[in-house]
Amino acid sequence: MNFAARLQTTIDLLTGIQSSNLPADAVSSAFFRSRRFLGSDDQGVILGLVYVLLRHRARLQWWCERFQQPETARMQMIAWLMLGEARSVEQITRLFNGLKFAPDALGDHEYAFATDLQGQTVDHPDMPISVRLECPDWVIASLQRRFGHDFDREMAATLTAPPLDLRVNIAKGDVAGVLKSLNKQGYRATAMPFAPHGIRLPDRVALGQLPGLKTGEIEIQDEGSQLVAQLVDAQAGERVVDFCAGAGGKTLALAAQMKNKGHLVACDVNEARLKRCSERLRRAGFHNGETRLLTSETDKWVKRRKGGYDRVLIDAPCSGTGTWRRNPDARWREWDADGLTALIALQGRILASAARLVKPGGRLVYATCSMLPEENEEQVSKFLATYPMFELIPLADISPNLAATTQSDFLSLTPARHDTDGFFAAVLRRKPEADKEIARDPID
Secondary structure: OOHHHHHHHHHHHHHHHHOOOOOHHHHHHHHHHOOOOOOHHHHHHHHHHHHHHHHOHHHHHHHHHHOOOOOOHHHHHHHHHHHOOOOOHHHHHHHOOOOOOOOOOOOHHHHHHHHHHOOOOOOOOOOOHHHHOOOOHHHHHHHHHHHHHHHHHHHHHOOOOOOEEEEEOOOOOOHHHHHHHHHHOOOOOEEOOOOOOEEEEOOOOOHHHOOOOOOOOEEEOOHHHHHHHHHHOOOOOOEEEEOOOOOOHHHHHHHHHOOOOOEEEEEEOOHHHHHHHHHHHHHHOOOOEEEEEOOOOOOHHHHHOOOOEEEEEEEOOOOOHHHOOOOHHHHHOOOOHHHHHHHHHHHHHHHHHHHHHEEEEEEEEEEEOOOOHHHOHHHHHHHHHHOOOEEEOOHHHHOHHHHHHHOOOOEEEOHHHHOOOOEEEEEEEEOHHHHHHHHOOOOO
């Protein structure tokens, strides 16, 4: 496929993403499944270009608005080729030539738009900060409060392409062996700086060709996510709950920690995600886990099993601000003050309900992939003030190495400081003397 054809296919895919309520990766997967004639090289170029456009969405739309052009995928593509790739109007005209599989020839207004952009760059001093840093208005104040003078640097980091992070399934392999195998095949793999079973690839690769992925020897998992699971510190023979398990990324890491011994329950309210979790557990060779579909965070199953588990992980539903560099479309999903308030209230209910499962002396880990204080530190502070039978375990007491890099009692990771997604985790303990409190549900 020549470059002009790749451009048109990229425009088609971006149009589909912009018109869908589904995440960009889900739309992309369906798009390529229906176009199996596209080779891996074509898919790689198209996906790379789509994600570049998504990471520059606000700025490209600003240029369209500045010259009173429609903010379509086609116009954004023209703007990117002129501003981001510094192509000439003549080059654009040759690419948009109307030939088979290529974009239609430029109309008069499109030619005029390309001419207006000649010699400009993506950034412009007239852009408001929300546009320049691709940060939605609804969240700017909170993130500025979170990062202070580092706000610009942190937001710039969310606009970079992330590496591909892998976790080695220690039930099927070891880091040294997988590293050797990957590098032998030319992947330039390195061990992660913090996660003990993590491997990092600097570039996007065709996942279907990645050795060990189909066999369960490796799993795709950001280093921050791996560290959250590490803080649970699940032991062989224990009873453990992954309360918001989703498709099971952290569940798999917990099963590996437990060495396939004990009892691991993956809970969620979404049946399709739990089915995927069950399939992944089976593929990875774990038989110590089961899935449990809940009707809500206060499902009767929780009350019947209060005080019955050594470790409980809550990977709470959140705004997803920590995933922006990996999922650039997520920053533009519809949120407003009321929606965020409702989400924070849900997180509080989930935390209070799942806490019932923890036995005296047991560990409760609350985590999000958000960088907002309202969903993180403030959420934990409210919980501890309401339920004194729990106490915070400072991160330094668990991992001095991590505490040194986060400089906090919590695990608080960011793209700029740690080259991970934005993750937060608080490690709590149910006080051993809280045995008498078991009879009282925290949510009562």
